[in-house]
Amino acid sequence: MNRPGNLENHTLAVVVENKAGVLARVADLFARRGYNIVSLLVAPMDDERFSRITIVVSVESAPLDQIVKQLFKLVNVVEIMEMIPEASVERELIVANVKVPTERRDEFTAIIERAHGRILHDGDGHMMVSLAGEPAEVDAIEADLKAFDIFDLQRTGRVAMRIVGAEAPVTKV
Amino acid sequence: MTAPERLNGGQALIKSLEMENVEVVFGYPGGAILPVYDPIIDAKLRHVLVRHEQGAGHMAEGYAHATGKPGVCMVTSGPAATNVVTPLADAMLDSVPMVCITGQVALAAIGTDAFQECDTTGITRSITKHNFLVTRAEDIPRVIRTAFHIATTGRPGPVLVDIPKDIVDANNPAAYFDWYWPEIEDLELPGYQPNVDPDPTAIADAVELMLAAERPVLYVGGGVLKARGAEVLLELAELTNIPVVTTLMARGAFPDSHELCLGMPGMHGNYTAITAIQQSDLLIAMGSRFDDRVTGKVGAFAPGAKVIHVDIDPAEQGKVRMPDVPIVGDCRLAMELMVEELKAKGAPESLADSSAWRQQVSGWQEKYPLTYEQSAPGELLKPQYVLERLRDLSPEDTIVASGVGQHQMWASQYWTFDHPYTWINSGGLGTMGFSIPAAIGAKAGMMDRTVWSVDGDGNFQMTAQELVTAAVEKIPIKVALMNNAYLGMVRQWQSLFYEERLSEVYLSHDMPDYVKWAEAMGCVAFRVEDPDEVDAVIQKANEINDRPVVIEFRCHSEENVYPMVPAGGSNDAVIVDPTQQPTLDAERAAKEASQ
Structure with missing residues (x-):
């Protein structure tokens, strides 16, 4: 598992529309492009139109920048924040x-x-x-x-x- | 105020398509989509009944390529939906705007393994830009509007809308609602705001590089066509005198007869286009995506070049090659800003001297042009010759739709594309059988233009049934069938890389009898075997405008496509035509000795 200082794993907070099939779209994207998910957690937010997915990704397979950009292309993805250790x-x-x-x-x-x-x-x-x-x-x-x-x-x-x-x-x- | 119109889901679907100004739908009815086919009888739009759902998808693509408008196809559930998977994947890779409507089993039956049920949205998730499963009739206008908006904005692509049978059923009271048509601003798309406006700072940085470059090349891709940017590309190239290469997806974006045009780069590009990129000091990638067929070995691609990359899709920036100046946005807008900024910075006078570069480039053009040997007496036709004659005897604005393989490469190489949107092919997915349905779709959208399908014998056998569609629907395309009796490109690879051990590539010249087959499908058909007959038959075919025409050109089986960069190899190791290779080898040896 990721420990502080492990540069190969990054934590992303991904705000998505709270709709059927959105988690499948995110999971499919990771599978299709060969990106590795270390852990994934999803639940509706205080505003129930949206859910927040917290994904710990391994960047051994692809650069974080590319993973984030590909995630952005999903129509239901509203916001992505990288949770850098010093600021979260x-x-x-x-x-x-x-x-x-x-x-x-x-x-x-x-x-x-x-x-x-x-x-x-x-x-x-x-x-x-x-x-x-x-x-x-x-x-x-x-x-x-x-x-x-x-x-x-x-x-x-x-x-x-x-x-x-x-x-x-x-x-x- | 008048009372809102009460419509059922099926009527609303057709009305939504009409609101989107859809002129033609390529489709095939069946169980789950049946309720939608009833209101079609009274609809203003044209429905083209295809013979296989794959044909409907490629026709929608061909229509979109030729007209710039989104192509629409409509099929039923289950096997029909799986039959459009190939065109959807094709449209995804080539960024073709397309809306595909599929029937689905009734809501209550979803998930029960019902007759003709499949998980259409699941299956197509990774090969569509977005997809929808509609669960309420009243969502139909909003979803259709959203589908067209997503398909046609940002980086275009296919969008699929899956519609359960009961919500379009005229006999279902719950399928009725008060008609409405939403505004684009009212669509619920919090996560979809494509950025089309390039960052002016990045444009200024790009212009600095352009002003200083001594060996620049414009590497133009399909994005320029999608952005309707051919005119400003011409202006940019002429202002800067920068040579232009057009990728397989961008043929026609810059006129082939222009002196700055170097033609197609890549695996079967011409020597000059490939080498100019390799030796450039500035590569301006305009709506191109550094596809492996263009770059060859990525690490050895344009090693000395700084890169400006303009692309509307941020994920293309740095996916393959890290650009020095990334510019996210619409290619046309970016080029307009570049022209403006260049002029403000004193171009053309302020540009670095690149005359030596252009001289070097034209030297390569003279030394290593595309070439082939005309067939000896008694030999079958050379496909390159057929394409040259077809090009010269057809109207200048002829639309060419090709299949996939050797004939595709020869068509791209030997045709002179002087107008945008005259070349339609399956570049990314490489879908055999694309040509005939794509040509039909293009013709349906451009009935006043001559449309030639350039096809191979392997390809023809995959989708020829759509010629019945063309005949019945009076969409008179013309097919140049380059019959070389082989899966030619595979044969070429086996010859070059598998010690000529030919495996499962022989199809034969005369089985099937293509002329009889074409005639049986309602086409006029000709067979040509002798170079002397080529012109007369092409002329005859070009005069027929009431029926589809097929000319079977019996071609030489042994012809290889050159130049060629072996897969995964460096573009520096490009192999040219065997008649030119000794000169090139000598040149390379001399260069090595001098180093």
Whole structure:
């Protein structure tokens, strides 16, 4: 996953019209032109005419500039912002269900508390936990959880938001 | 105020097409589109009944190429929609404005694997500029208006509108609504604002480079034709004395007989066009997209040139070659601003001296012109000869639509295109079978012009059925069928790059009997085998104006297209005609020795 300083991945916030098939158009474009999606997250915005897609793209396959320009050509794409690390905040959520033997419960809960995670469910020898944080924090907790027997684990992919007042390139509208 | 007109979706669709000033629709009816074919009976527009949906798509393209207006085709769902996939992809790659209407199964049946159902918008997503699945009858006028707006503005392209059967059904009460016709400003397109106005600063930067260039070349592509920019191109070239190459998509954008015209560059371009680009110090790419067939090996393309790239599509800037001056906008507007700025900066007097360059270029033209050897007595025809005669015996403003392959390259090379919109071909997708339907579409839009389809025998067998359409609909095109008994271009590659191991390329001269076939389809047909008969038969064909004509020219099978840049090779390694190659080899050896 992307860490600060990893120059090969970029985060784009893409505002699209909230219409049927728009996500398919975006996904198709990436597939058709051989661009790699690292993570993708989509939900309607406060103005429900629009959705915001946060895409982490790998620029190993094509320059970011070309990916952005091709995305722009989609009629339903309204705005694209690159979320550069110095001018934005990124957050990601991880939810995991982990088998925790009785003798390791204290060790496990200490890890979750230290990371400011939450225990969502506890029973039948399993603990379901969540943590929302910077991608690096999520990476760290994921690594810690791997010391246990993971039953199920899901990361959401990242959302990103610009810091007001920070300079960031906006590429459309 | 009068009460609004109450229309059903089918009536509204036809009325919307009329509001868009559509004169002709190329189409084919079927189950899901049936309700729309009823109001067509009373419509003002002309419907041309094709014999295969692929034909409808290429006719719409040919119409658009010739007239500059969007071509329209209409077909039913399922297999009909999949049959227009090829023309849509073709129109996408060659930026042809086109609106394709497809029938779809009723809304409630979508997703149930109903009879003749397919995911038309899904299938065509990457080969259309945009597509729509309409779900309410009252959306039809707005969607049709939007489709034409998107197809014809910015970088033109195909737009598909998929219409479920029930929303156009006269028996469905829910398909009726109060007619309206939206203004362009009222269309809901928050993400679509093509930028047509070039940045004046970039124009000024470009003009600086043009003033200083000693070996400039204008590398003109199809974008100039799409922008209706041929006139200002002539003005720009004459003001600056910059030589012009016209790509396969731009033949006719600059007159071939003009002394500044170097003809076509690229894989089968002529030596001078290719070499002038290679040795230029400034390449002005005008509505061209650095296609691999033009650049050859990209890293070795025009290595010493600074690049000005004018294109209305921002994504073309830097896609293949990073320009020194990118200019996003309409080519015509950009050239107008360039002319203005050049004059303001004292052109032509203030231009750097490029007379040595033009001298060098004309030296190449003299040394390495296009050439071929006339057939020996008893041999079949040389296709180049046939094309030269066809060119000289047909009206100067004849429209030529070609298929794909050797005959296409020879037609582009040997025709003299002195007018824009007289050359129609499938450049990007390279669609065999394009010629006959495209010629029909062009003729339908330009009934007073002579339209010649230059076709190959392989191509002809893919779409010849549309000659029935031409005969029945009285769209009298003429077909020059260059029958060399082979898939000639593939044979050429196998000869040159696969040690002459010919694999699955032989078609035969006389199977099928093209004359009988053409006659059976309602055409007048001739067969010519002897160079001495060529003129008389062409003249006869040019005099027939009430029916389509097919001339089968029996051509030599072994002829190769030269010059040729092997795929992926550097343009510096262009191979010229075998009679010229020794001179070129000697020149290259001498140059190497002197370095």
